[in-house]
Amino acid sequence: MEAKAHRHPNYVLVGVILILLTILEVSVLRLPVPQLPFLIGFAVAKGALIVLYFMHLKFDSRLYALLFAYPWPLALLLVGMLLWIYLGFRM
Structure with missing residues (x-):
């Protein structure tokens, strides 16, 4: 029985996406819009990326x-x- 092969993601790319999301989070604080929905959305997106890729949940x-x-x-x-x-x- 052979093991199922999967391709590991480019962790640098995931890290860059996390950095960009953090920059967007900080940028939203300066805008005159309701900030809570944006901040919750960014937090969920960042948490999902961390869980899926750095905790390898996507591949388990x-x-x-x-x-x-x-x-x-x-x-x-x-x-x-x-x-x-x-x-x-x-x-």
Whole structure:
């Protein structure tokens, strides 16, 4: 039985993309737009790149991806409820 071959990504390219996303994050802070949606989007994109490539989750079994992704809906619900409480009490 031969092992399944897969091509490893160019880690320098992934690093450059992470640097560009960080530059965009800092740039958004200077724009007169709602910043939170942009910052959350950049954070999710950067986190996904790190998990998929540097933690090799993209090349491992789907079981590992499922175990990693399973708690995310609960975490997002918790953060959403905390933001709702925090913003609700500030009015």
